[in-house]
Amino acid sequence: MAVNAVHASKASLHAWAKGLSREMGKYGITVNCLAPGRIHSEQMDTRIFTNKEDQEKFAQAFIPLGYFGDPCDMAYLAVFLSSPKSRYITGQRISVDGGMAMAV
Numbered sequence: 001m002a003v004n005a006v007h008a009s010k011a012s013l014h015a016w017a018k019g020l021s022r023e024m025g026k027y028g029i030t031v032n033c034l035a036p037g038r039i040h041s042e043q044m045d046t047r048i049f050t051n052k053e054d055q056e057k058f059a060q061a062f063i064p065l066g067y068f069g070d071p072c073d074m075a076y077l078a079v080f081l082s083s084p085k086s087r088y089i090t091g092q093r094i095s096v097d098g099g100m101a102m103a104v
Contacts, residue, residue, distance in 0.1 A: 034096060
């Protein structure tokens with residue numbers, strides 16, 4: 001049941017960001033949703049994948065790039081989206097997941 005709630009809440013957040021981007025665009029404000037994949041964190045390392053071998057096996061099996069992301073991978077995207085170079089990107093859900101998501 002909890003997994004279904006997570007999926008529903010993520011879908012709601014993406015829909016909210018899309019709607020907000022349509023309302024705020026006229027003010028020159030862009031709104032995007034950053035969707036992290038498997039990113040190294042304390043929780044990931046201590047609660048989900050408690051040993052390095054399991055983490056590496058999972059990454060090799062399910063992440064096309066073959067490794068977990070680093071928090072700076074999310075930060076690089078956030079910095080880019082905060083810059084003038086991303087001025088025409090709005091209303092998007094951008095995955096930072098090493099190619100893990102299978103959705104088109």
